[in-house]
Amino acid sequence: MALPSGAWSLQYADGSANAYSINGDGDAATFEYDPVTPERSSTGMYSGGDPRKGPLDAARVVELWTQVRALEANAGLHTTERAKGTGAFSIMEAGATRSFIIERGPELLAFDALLAAL
Secondary structure (H helix, E strand, O other), X not given: OOOOOOEEEEEEEOOOOOEEEEEEEOOEEEEEEXXXXXXXXXXXXXOOOXXXXXXXXXXXXXXXXXXXXXXXXXXXXXXXXXXXXXXXEEEEEOOEEEEEEEOOOHHHHHHHHHHHXX
């Protein structure tokens, strides 16, 4: 699995609108998690937990990109509508930005589990 060359970033909003920002250069990366708070929640009660941030080791970066590339390549998982439960991706690599939305399902749940472990 080839990592992006040069600087890259991944912005991801999960099915509850909790946001992850992951920035890197090669296999060196950092992440930041910005959860939904009750004040920003549509119900006024949901909390995505505590914010967190930190470095990612090279093995985690490879695992992350392996899953992202598989999700992006599988057009059968894509949707054009951002709905509750879907995952929204925005990727910047090689100076270009692209985005896609993934339907809720086992593949997206596996990606969410990877991020939850950060």
